[in-house]
Amino acid sequence: MxxxxxxxxxxxxxxxxxxxxxxxxxxxxxxxxxxxxxxxxxxxxxxxxxxxxxxxxxxxxxxxxxxxxxxxxxxxxxxxxxxxxxxxxxxxxxxxxxxxxxxxxxxxxxxxxxxxxxxxxxxxxxxxxxxxxxxxxxxxxxxxxxxxxxxxxxxxxxxxxxxxxxxxxxxxxxxxxxxxxxxxxxxxxxxxxxxxxxxxxxxxxxxxxxxxxxxxxxxxxxxxxxxxxxxxxxxxxxxxxxxxxxxxxxxxxxxxxxxxGFLQVEGEKMSKSLGNFITIRELLAEKKFGGEQWHGLVLRHAMLSTHYRQPIDWTLDRLTRSRTELMDWARLLHDVAPSADLHEDVLAPLSDDLNTPAAYAALHRMAAAARTNQEDRAHFKRALVFLGLYDNQKDADFLVGQSVDAARVEELIAKRGAARKAKDFKEADRIRAELSSMGVAIEDGPGGTTWKVMS
RNA sequence: GGCCACGUGGCGGAGUGGUUACGCAACGGUCUGCAAAACCGUGUACCCCGGUUCAAUUCCGGGCGUGGCCUCCA
Structure with a gap:
């Protein structure tokens, strides 16, 4: 190639x-x-x-x-x-x-x-x-x-x-x-x-x-x-x-x-006089951009979503979406062993003048395949690790500076499970709402109820 | 003022002289106690005006807009 x-x-x-x-x-x-x-x-x-x-x-x-x-x-x-x-x-x-x-x-x-x-x-x-x-x-x-x-x-x-x-x-x-x-x-x-x-x-x-x-x-x-x-x-x-x-x-x-190419912030030139000057350190460690801290890999993912020679507009919306996607991928790939070889579908666009957005299209195809297939999960993980976008984090790791009381969540989920068993759906829905207000979303799957922190 | 880059569907974002990625959001469906997730389906966009061409979002010219450099800011 x-x-x-x-x-x-x-x-x-x-x-x-x-x-x-x-x-x-x-x-x-x-x-x-x-x-x-x-x-x-x-x-x-x-x-x-x-x-x-x-x-x-x-x-x-x-x-x-x-x-x-x-x-x-x-x-x-x-x-x-x-x-x-x-x-x-x-x-x-x-x-x-x-x-x-x-x-x-x-x-x-x-x-x-x-x-x-x-x-x-x-x-x-x-x-x-x-x-x-x-x-x-x-x-x-x-x-x-x-x-x-x-x-x-x-x-x-x-x-x-x-x-x-x-x-x-x-x-x-x-x-x-x-x-x-x-x-x-x-x-x-x-x-x-x-x-x-x-x-x-x-x-x-x-x-x-x-x-x-x-x-x-x-x-x-x-x-x-x-x-x-x-x-x-x-x-x-x-x-x-x-x-x-x-x-x-x-x-x-x-x-x-x-x-x-150059970077703008929310459609404007970044400058101290406009008050939109933002350092890497502030994004990582202070709640200065959108009132939140941002994981470094979320910033990386956001940065690579535009081809490097194009101008890029650095926006809160872009970061939020990048984080949601990375969290979704983390749920799929946490503790999965990567494959040895890097998939050609990712390598080919990168070899074409670092076309990362085109490579991302391949990642999305791999993500879809990875939902049902262990082998595809391994390939997908290999590709993300290669790009430096993922290092075996759990989904919640990408929510920096936010913490959820896991024990309390598990307790509520158990209570809700009991209510559902008793067909007390009113109580079950009340607990769902309570979890939701804590920023936790729950999903009933074949293997039981799982939960995740909403971004 | 001179030179240069960019302008794609609600949003993000590739790409291409004709078959029009990909993601998010939206909508419809399957499934579900309700949801969610997942899966299936729907959406024909390329700033404006000329020109070249059988055919232009894609090439050329002009305009408008945004940004960069010319001033030790990547």
Missing amino acids: ALTIYNTLAREKQVFEPIDRTNVRMYVCGPTVYDFAHIGNARPVIVFDVLFRLLRHLYGEKHVTYVRNITDVEDKIIARAAERHVSIRELTEGTAKIYQEDALALGCLKPTIEPRVTDTMAEIVAMIEQLVRNNHAYAAEGHVLFHVPSDPDYGKLSRRPLDEMIAGARVEVAPYKKNPMDFVLWKPSTGEQPGWDSPWGKGRPGWHIECSAMSEKHLGETFDIHAGGIDLIFPHHENEIAQSEGAHHGKPIANYWMHN
């Missing part, structure tokens, strides 16, 4: 052909750890985790290297640390830890490597020196800048003509820039600002160079897939290409570029 990927560089779907089948390499731009990650940040984390899982399935677990960086040097970090009167280290360590916990709660596998900018400083300096030697960069007033006109291919990812960008530039151009488009590779640090020694004095890296340096360090000069949010296409990814390919004499940095 051929894997096809929509390559932003080519603006078309292409058959994926790895450089080295025994070491397939992917890089995803991770967070700048100055604050909690929001739900929009969760999208690439989840989506490209599915890609990681798929590649591991296709090429073998030991033959895929997934790098997701943590950017722990950046001006927003400096500002935030000063605001809170904590050290930069304290801020970045704490934020990075929460990010990693969030990713785990969202059902994501740990990346192979999670490099930090602060551990990559020597490589960053070396790459900048190489760019200077290759006449792609110049030093000026303690800064080192990438000279955009030195790269005739500049703009090939975002497909923006240079002259147009310069014309549209709204920022004041720093006087030391040879060209308005030139961007910073290294900038001087003074006073309290974190800094590292370099040939250009004490300073710190610009925004884009860290990804070029970290990807080269861990994946080599050319690797297979580079991914991130669509808003990173310009300028971040464009500049990464310019840096890496400038340093490596034109060798491509990555063969395939993948970008996930």
